[in-house]
Structure formats: C-alpha cells, structure tokens
Amino acid sequence: MATYDFVFSGLGLEDWCNKNGTGRAEPVSMADLMAQSSGKETPPPSLWDIPFPSMDVLHKACEAFPKSRALTKGLEQGFLDIKDSLSLVLDPLTQPLSWALNGTLWLFQETPWWLMIPVLLGVVILVSRSTRLMAFVALSFALLGFIDYYDYAIQTLAVIFVCAFLCVLMGVPIGIALSRSDALQRTAIPVLDMLQTLPPFVYLIPLIFLFSVTEPKLYGIAIILYAIVPVVRLTDLGIRLVDKDVIEAADAFGMTNRQKLYKVQIPLALPNIMAGVNQTIMMSLAMVVIASLVSAPGLGVLVLRGIRNLELGVGLVSGLGIVLLAVILDRTTKLALARINAAQRD
Amino acid sequence: MKRKTKIAIRNLYKIFGPDPDNALAALKLSGLNKSDLMEQTGHVLGLEDINIDIEANKITVVMGLSGSGKSTLIRHINRLIDPTAGEIIFGEHNIVKCSQQELRRIRREEMAMVFQKFSLLPHKTVAENAALPLEIRGLSDKEYMPEVEKWLERVGLQGFGGHHPHQLSGGMQQRVGIARALTSNAEVMLMDEAFSALDPLIRTDMQDLLLQLQEDLHKTIVFITHDLDEALKLADYLVILKDGKVIQQDEPQTILLEPNDPYIIDFISDINRARVLRVRTVMEDVPEDTEVSFSGAVDHEDTLESVIAMSGGDTSKTYLVKDGSKEVGILHMTQLVKSLVPTEASEQDIRSSMR
Numbered sequence: 001m002a003t004y005d006f007v008f009s010g011l012g013l014e015d016w017c018n019k020n021g022t023g024r025a026e027p028v029s030m031a032d033l034m035a036q037s038s039g040k041e042t043p044p045p046s047l048w049d050i051p052f053p054s055m056d057v058l059h060k061a062c063e064a065f066p067k068s069r070a071l072t073k074g075l076e077q078g079f080l081d082i083k084d085s086l087s088l089v090l091d092p093l094t095q096p097l098s099w100a101l102n103g104t105l106w107l108f109q110e111t112p113w114w115l116m117i118p119v120l121l122g123v124v125i126l127v128s129r130s131t132r133l134m135a136f137v138a139l140s141f142a143l144l145g146f147i148d149y150y151d152y153a154i155q156t157l158a159v160i161f162v163c164a165f166l167c168v169l170m171g172v173p174i175g176i177a178l179s180r181s182d183a184l185q186r187t188a189i190p191v192l193d194m195l196q197t198l199p200p201f202v203y204l205i206p207l208i209f210l211f212s213v214t215e216p217k218l219y220g221i222a223i224i225l226y227a228i229v230p231v232v233r234l235t236d237l238g239i240r241l242v243d244k245d246v247i248e249a250a251d252a253f254g255m256t257n258r259q260k261l262y263k264v265q266i267p268l269a270l271p272n273i274m275a276g277v278n279q280t281i282m283m284s285l286a287m288v289v290i291a292s293l294v295s296a297p298g299l300g301v302l303v304l305r306g307i308r309n310l311e312l313g314v315g316l317v318s319g320l321g322i323v324l325l326a327v328i329l330d331r332t333t334k335l336a337l338a339r340i341n342a343a344q345r346d
Numbered sequence: 347m348k349r350k351t352k353i354a355i356r357n358l359y360k361i362f363g364p365d366p367d368n369a370l371a372a373l374k375l376s377g378l379n380k381s382d383l384m385e386q387t388g389h390v391l392g393l394e395d396i397n398i399d400i401e402a403n404k405i406t407v408v409m410g411l412s413g414s415g416k417s418t419l420i421r422h423i424n425r426l427i428d429p430t431a432g433e434i435i436f437g438e439h440n441i442v443k444c445s446q447q448e449l450r451r452i453r454r455e456e457m458a459m460v461f462q463k464f465s466l467l468p469h470k471t472v473a474e475n476a477a478l479p480l481e482i483r484g485l486s487d488k489e490y491m492p493e494v495e496k497w498l499e500r501v502g503l504q505g506f507g508g509h510h511p512h513q514l515s516g517g518m519q520q521r522v523g524i525a526r527a528l529t530s531n532a533e534v535m536l537m538d539e540a541f542s543a544l545d546p547l548i549r550t551d552m553q554d555l556l557l558q559l560q561e562d563l564h565k566t567i568v569f570i571t572h573d574l575d576e577a578l579k580l581a582d583y584l585v586i587l588k589d590g591k592v593i594q595q596d597e598p599q600t601i602l603l604e605p606n607d608p609y610i611i612d613f614i615s616d617i618n619r620a621r622v623l624r625v626r627t628v629m630e631d632v633p634e635d636t637e638v639s640f641s642g643a644v645d646h647e648d649t650l651e652s653v654i655a656m657s658g659g660d661t662s663k664t665y666l667v668k669d670g671s672k673e674v675g676i677l678h679m680t681q682l683v684k685s686l687v688p689t690e691a692s693e694q695d696i697r698s699s700m701r
Contacts, residue, residue, distance in 0.1 A: 249465035251426055253479050253530065254453035263481075267469045343469060343510075 002060040004053055017062035079209060087210050094217045097224075100162050101216035105297065108158035113150060117141050124328075128335035136331075140324045149299070149321050156298030156325060159288050163223040164281045171228045171280065172273060175235025176261070185236065196229045200290045208294065219291035226287045230279035238272025239265050271341050278333040285326055299325070352402035352534065352566040353423060358432030359396075360418055360590075363389030366430045380589045392418045393590045396432070401583055403564040409577040410587030416570045419587065420538050423568060424457045425449055436534075454483055458527035462539040464519045466511040472522050473498065473507035479530030490529070497525045501555065517548035524555070528563075537569045541576065553579055574613050578602075578622045586610055599627050603685075619686050620651040628685040629667045629675035638676065640666040646674055650682055 008017050051057045055068040108116065120141070125134045144153045178185045203222045211218040242265050250264045266273070292300030299318045306315020361369045361383075369389035372378065380391045393415045400406045410416040421427040423434060425441050434441040436456075439448065458479065466475045473494050474481075480490035498507055501521040511519050520540060527535050537556075541549045553576060560567065571577050577584055578598050585595040586609075593607045602622055605611045626646040641663040644653055657663045657679055667675040 243465075245461060245463050245465045246467065248426060249459070249461055252424055252453060252457075252459040252461075252536075253482055253526075254450040254455075255482055256450065259482060264467065267467075270469075 002057070003050060004058055004061040007053075007058070008062045008065075013062065017064050079206065083209055090210060094211075094221060097162075097166070097220045098215055098217040100166075101159065101220050104158045104162045105155060105216075108154050108161075109151065113145060116154065117145075124332050128332050129339065130335055133328075133331050133335065137328050140328060144321055144324065147317065149302075149318065152297075152299045152302055152318065153321055153325060156285075156288055156300065156322070159219070159223070159291075159296060159298060160281065160284045160325075160329070163220060163227060163284045163288075164277070166220075167224055167228040167231055167280045167284070168277055170224075171231035171276070172235050174228075175232045175273075175276075176239060176266075178232065178236040179239035179265075188232075192229050192233060195225055200226055200287055201293075204291075204294055213294055216296075219288075219294050219296035222291050222294070223284050223287045223296075227280045227283040230283065231273070231276035234272045234276030234279070235269065238269030238276075241272065242268045271337060274333065274337040274340055278330065278337060281329050281333060282326065285322065285329065289322060349399065350402040351399040352436070353400040353568075354433075354435040355396050355398045355400070355419075355422075356433040356435065357395055357397060358393055358419075358422060358434065359430045360392035360415070360422065360427065361389050361430045362392050363387070365389075370430050391590050393422070393429075396592055398585055398592065398595060400566060400568060402566050404582035405560060405567040405569055405580050406583045406585065407569045407571060407577040407581035408585045408587055409571055409574060411572055413589075414587040415590040416572075416587050417538055418590075420536050420568055420570050423534075423536055424453055424459065454479065454530070456532050457534045457536060458530040458532040459536040459538065460520070460523045460527050460540040462542055464511070464516075464523045464543075466519060466522055466526075468511055470510075471507060472503065472509050472511065472514070475511065475522050476507075476525040476529050478526055479532075493529055494525075497528045498522075500528065500559070501525045515548075516544050517552060520544060520552060521555070524552075524559075528559075533566055535565045535567045537567060539570050539572070542571065542573070549576070556580065574617060578617065586613075599623055603627065615688060618651070619688070620654060621649055623650045623685060624648065625650065625653060625665075625667055625677055626674070628681055629677045630681065631675055632673055633676070638664055640664055640676070642666070643668050644677065645669070650686065653677065653679075653682060 008014060055066060055071070058065045059067045111119070117138070121134050121138055124137050125131070128134075141150065141153070144150050174188075178188055200222070203225055204218075207218050207222055211221075246264060246268065247260065250260045255263065288296055288298060289300035289303055292298065292304050299321045302314050302318035303322070305311060306313075306318065359370055359373075360366075361373070363369055366389060369383065369387045372387060373383055373391070373394075378386065380394075383389055383391050396419060398406070398408075408416045408419060418427060422429050423436075423441070425434075429442055432442065436452070439452065441449070441452070444452070467478070470478075473491070476498055477487070477490045477494045480493065481487075495504075495507065498504060501524050503518065503521050503525065506514065506518070511522065514522070520543075523540070541552045544552060556567075557580065559565075569577075569580055571580075581598045583595070584598045584601055586593050586601065586607075588607075588609050594601055594605070594610055599622060601610065602614055602617070602619060605614060624646070625644050625648045628650065629646065642656065643666045644656070646667050646669045653665065657665075661679040661683055663679045665677045665679075666673060667677050
C-alpha cells in the first residue's frame with residue numbers, strides 16, 4: 001500500500017507496474033519490517049504526512065517506475081557511453097594545451113632564478129611603467145624565494161600565463177563575434193552564465209572521466225572554461241558600447257568592416273577588453289588553486305597539503321603567497337588599463 | 347546663369363517601421379499625413395516626396411526644426427540610411443541603387459561629411475584624425491602628411507597635429523572635423539548641424555571660416571541647421587523642411603520676401619532683414635531721364651545693411667547700382683526702408699488666405 005497507488009490504478013497501469021512479478025524485489029524498509037513483525041498494518045498517513053510525488057515515492061506505488069537514483073545513474077552511464085568517442089575527438093584537439101603547459105612549466109622552472117626574476121621585473125615595468133610596483137614585485141619574489149616557495153610560485157605563474165593567454169586568444173574573437181550578432185549573443189549568454197556560476201569543482205568531474213588525471217590539459221581546460229567568461233563578456237560589451245556617432249563617421253568615410261574593427265572598434269573597446277583580461281587573470285588564479293585537486297602544480301598543492309594534513313603553517317604561508325601573486329597580477333594589469341584609459345580620455 | 351545640378355534628389359521617401367513598403371503604398375493611395383500614418387499603421391514618416399536639386403559649387407542649406415527629418419535627409423545623400431523609395435542621382439550614379447563597393451568608393455573619394463558631435467577618434471592624434479580619409483584609402487603616412495599639414499594650417503590648427511582631440515576645445519575639435527573632410531579632397535561636403543554644438547561666438551567664427559574656405563574651394567556643400575540666422579548667412583539656396591516635407595525651396599531672399607507658409611513666416615518674423623536682403627532685390631531700373639543725382643555707387647550683391655551704414659541713415663539719398671562696371675539700376679533709400687518693414691501686415695493676409 002503506497003500513497004500514490006491510485007495514480008497508477010486510475011490510469012490503468014497496474015499491469016505495467018507489476019510486469020516484473022508480483023512480489024517485492026526491492027529490499028523492504030525497516031518501518032515496513034517493524035509493521036509486519038508487530039502484525040499491524042501501517043495506519044493510513046494523515047494529510048500532513050503526504051509525501052511529495054517524487055520519483056522514489058512513485059516507485060513505491062509502482063515498481064516499474066524508476067527511482068531517482070536511476071536518473072543520475074543513467075546520466076553517468078550515458079556519459080560513459082559517449083566518453084570514448086568524445087575523447088577520441090577531444091584528445092588530439094586539446095593535446096597542444098598539454099604541450100604548452102608542459103613546455104611553459106619546463107621553461108619557467110629551468111630558467112635560473114637570477115634570470116627569471118629580472119625578466120619578470122622587466123615585463124612588469126614595461127606593462128605598468130611603475131617603479132613602485134616593480135619594487136613590490138622584487139620584494140615579493142625575494143620573500144617567496146627566501147622561504148623556499150619560489151618554485152611553487154613560479155609553477156603557478158606558468159600555469160596562469162598559459163591559461164590566461166589562451167583565454168584572451170580565444171575569448172576576444174568570441175566576444176567580437178557576439179557583438180556582431182544579437183542571435184549569437186542571446187544563445188551564448190546562458191552558456192556564459194552557466195560557466196560562471198557552476199561550482200568550480202563540478203567542472204572537474206566530467207573532465208576526470210575524459211582525460212587522465214596525470215595530463216596537464218585536464219586542469220588547463222578547467223581553468224580556461226572558468227576564466228574565459230569575463231574577457232568574452234567585456235569584449236562583447238566594449239564593442240557594443242563604442243560611440244555610434246564615431247561608427248557612423250567611419251561608415252561615412254567609407255571604411256570596410258575590417259577597417260572599422262581594427263581602426264575603430266577594438267581600439268575604442270580596449271579599456272573594457274583590458275578590464276576583462278584583468279578579471280580573467282584573477283579568475284585563473286582562483287581556479288589554479290582548486291585545480292590542484294587534479295594535479296595542477298604550484299601553490300595550490302601546498303594549500304591542499306595544508307588542508308589534508310592539517311598543516312596550518314603551510315596552508316597560511318602558501319595562501320599568503322597566492323595573495324602576493326594576485327596583488328602583483330592585478331596591479332600590473334590595472335596600471336596597464338589606466339594607461340590606456342588616460343590615452344583616450346574623451 | 348544656368349544652374350549646374352550636382353546631386354538630384356527625386357521623389358525620396360523614408361518610412362520607419364516594420365513594413366515600410368506597405369505603409370508607403372497606403373500613404374500614396376490615401377494621402378495620409380504624418381500623424382495619421384502613425385495612428386493607422388504605426389509607421390513613422392521620415393521623409394515625404396523630397397525633390398531637391400543640389401547645385402554644384404554652392405552651399406545648399408536645409409533648415410528645419412528637430413524632427414523635421416533634416417538629419418535623415420542628409421544621411422540619404424551618402425546612404426548612411428537606405429530610402430524607402432526614390433532616387434538620388436549623383437553624376438552617372440544612382441546612389442540608391444549602387445553596389446556596396448561603388449558606394450564605398452563614392453564615400454571615400456567624392457563625399458566627405460562633418461558631424462554635429464565631431465565624431466573624432468579619441469585614441470588618435472589630431473593629425474591622424476585629419477588623415478583618416480587618406481589612411482582608409484591605404485596611403486602611407488609619408489604620402490599623406492604634407493596634405494594633412496596643409497589642411498590643418500588652412501583651418502587654423504598649425505602646431506596642433508600631435509595633440510589628442512580631448513585636449514582641444516569644441517570649436518577646435520570641429521576644425522579637425524572640417525580638416526578631415528577637406529583632406530579627402532571630395533567634391534561634395536555634407537555638414538550635419540556642424541556648428542550646432544558650439545557656443546555662439548565660436549559658431550560665428552566657424553561660419554566665417556566656412557565662407558572663406560568656400561571662396562577658394564568652391565565645394566558643393568549641403569549644410570543642415572535648425573538656426574535660421576545661420577541658414578541665411580551661409581545659404582546660396584535654402585530648403586525649408588517641416589514634418590519630412592519640403593515646404594519651400596528657393597534663394598534665401600526670395601523666401602524672405604515671399605514666404606509661402608505660416609510656418610516660414612513665424613520663422614522669419616524676427617530676423618534682421620537688412621542683413622539678408624541684397625540691393626538687387628529692391629533696386630529699380632535705371633530711369634530714362636537721368637536727372638537724379640546719385641550719392642554714390644553700390645554693388646548689386648551688397649546687403650542692405652552695408653548700404654544703410656554707407657548712407658549714415660539718411661533716407662533722402664539715392665544710389666547707383668552696379669554689376670562690375672555695368673549700371674544695372676538705382677536704389678532709393680526710401681525704397682530700401684520700405685523693404686525692411688516686417689511682413690506683419692502682409693503676413694496677416696497670407697495667414698487668412700491660407701485658412
């Protein structure tokens with residue numbers, strides 16, 4: 001006897017429900033057993049206790065009706081079924097990502113510190129034109145080196161370098177495409193929303209099925225999927241916000257679409273695009289820590305060790321290292337952005 | 347003198363809305379006006395049956411209040427807006443029908459445009475902005491720099507080539523806009539409320555600059571404005587637009603003396619007529635018996651204002667009117683003063699006859 005028996009009897013589906021034989025094949029619940037042993041029927045449930053007609057509840061009334069467990073199980077099975085053909089396509093496609101990550105990690109780690117740090121300082125001064133920031137970067141790396149965290153920090157930096165670069169490389173053209181087609185934008189926005197709100201751990205699960213955990217592309221893809229959203233969004237927004245009057249002038253002087261894109265739209269959207277790049281870099285940094293769960297090297301590994309072994313000191317110090325990296329990356333890109341803004345203040 | 351038409355606008359219609367073709371058919375069939383069309387079909391009538399001959403090497407001013415469709419009209423000339431029906435004949439081309447490539451060539455080489463809000467590229471310097479039309483054609487900066495410097499100097503911006511637009515005042519920014527239109531070396535210049543965003547003193551400066559340039563360059567200029575003073579100052583030919591329709595087009599003086607619509611009368615009622623009217627429109631033929639003694643000679647293109655200044659306000663004087671060395675008429679000061687009487691009285695007649 002179950003609450004929703006009447007649904008199936010009402011629809012005349014009793015035969016379908018009982019086609020697997022009459023007896024209960026499923027294990028009996030404790031409550032049922034108790035009721036049986038005490039020799040009493042379970043009292044009819046009061047109105048208060050009517051359960052929501054969920055899959056599990058309906059299953060009680062009709063054995064042929066699937067339990068909710070079957071849904072998740074089915075999803076998993078479905079994914080496993082297409083997994084082989086999917087990875088057959090995706091594996092070669094994403095292989096360059098593995099090479100890029102391995103190559104860059106190798107390059108960043110093999111370069112001796114006395115070469116690497118000046119190069120980084122050079123990049124910082126070139127992009128930001130700020131000696132104060134350069135001094136801060138020098139100090140930060142000196143500190144990280146002194147406490148033997150230099151290797152981890154440089155690994156994190158290498159991963160971010162590759163992933164953020166690829167995000168910009170793919171994100172800007174996608175953003176431009178979205179800015180040109182309203183239909184494309186309407187379809188893409190829910191996808192972007194989902195990528196941005198899906199808990200980062202959830203990315204990792206299907207990726208683990210698809211790729212081997214030892215491959216760098218696994219965390220590379222996870223980071224790129226998570227971090228590409230802002231640069232796409234802000235490129236789209238930036239190009240759409242370009243002054244209509246200026247576009248009209250470009251048309252009036254006979255610019256081709258390509259000329260308009262390179263001479264007007266991208267330069268005028270640059271402040272927004274750079275804001276997107278800044279966000280993308282910060283989000284890669286956030287994800288690189290989580291991605292250490294799937295063998296991403298760097299400071300995230302130490303954070304993970306701090307949690308796993310309850311090594312408070314290691315966790316705190318590596319967390320501080322991540323903060324330092326975040327500040328450096330953020331300030332550098334923000335100063336570059338400020339320079340662009342100053343150049344085209346209207 | 348025969349007028350040489352540079353651009354001929356023929357039966358031009360523009361209707362904004364989801365289905366302009368059907369709305370146009372309804373419009374032609376039943377003769378709806380702007381508000382009827384809006385009410386019955388939900389379409390906005392932008393332009394209705396526009397016919398204008400734009401004369402070569404002259405300034406044609408299109409005047410109308412906001413919403414009269416004047417900015418829409420000028421954007422049809424280089425097809426920034428596609429018309430619903432009609433033709434725009436430019437040389438041997440029909441701009442409405444020509445291909446994208448042809449249109450682009452015309453925009454690059456034959457028609458330049460100056461905008462109300464300047465529309466300069468903020469990330470480029472003044473010189474780079476002025477060079478834009480040549481850069482679009484694929485010239486290198488070595489090739490276009492002499493040309494750019496020449497025109498920047500011509501509009502009074504020598505030495506500002508390296509500045510960015512935001513470092514300049516509004517008037518100077520619009521000078522860059524004009525230099526940009528001039529570097530393209532286009533025969534036709536379209537000016538969309540080019541001076542409306544500037545304050546009055548600078549606006550006068552810019553009008554003078556434009557007239558000076560026009561004296562040397564003889565471009566075919568289409569100038570849009572909502573300011574009658576500006577229109578009368580610049581126009582060789584004046585087109586008055588109201589609710590998307592041309593209500594009168596003629597020489598400015600003719601419009602001033604023979605307005606054919608109460609709307610225009612309202613417009614011209616507080617205008618300084620002496621500044622617009624010219625001697626030739628109020629002079630009389632030279633009489634047979636020349637016993638009149640002349641106080642002096644004036645040119646037939648002089649404005650009445652300058653004659654008044656010359657006479658010192660003495661209405662008893664009479665002047666001989668000359669066209670070059672030829673005597674073409676005489677001008678009594680009394681006649682002149684009569685022509686300055688505002689059309690108030692006649693205005694009433696026209697108004698009542700129109701009702």
